[in-house]
Amino acid sequence: MPRKDEKHVISEIKKAFSLLDCCHIRKRTPYVKGDPDLTGSYHGMRIEIEVKTIGGVVSKLQEKRVERWQELECISGIAWSVEEAVDIIWPHLTSQDQKKLANYKHEIV
DSSP states (O other), rough: OOOOOHHHHHHHHHHHHSSTTEEEEOOOSSSSSSSSEEEETTTTTEEEEEEEEETTTHHHHHHHHHHHHHTTEEEEEEESHHHHHHHGGGSSSHHHHHHHHHGGGGOOO
8 A cells, every 4th residue: 555645644634524514624824833734623622633644753842732732622633644633533523423434433453
């Protein structure tokens, strides 16, 4: 399977999240060093997701920014795939929205 670049993973995440009710997510522009790649909201809850791909390195500043969003009780985390982005938002989803994203959910083994 070919390796996906960050731009492609971001596009896949945006496509998956577009299936959700009351969700808006976009690529952050202009880029500010250390800020997560994706920003948005789900039913009024802030979303901040840093996207990385295989070989990508999470900087200390990126870690601190994601941790700060988590301290503020935002939906935030670091995702290496669309499945991991879904894992980040999953606990906050309505049961109806969970059904919409079930195909993206990691299997619990």
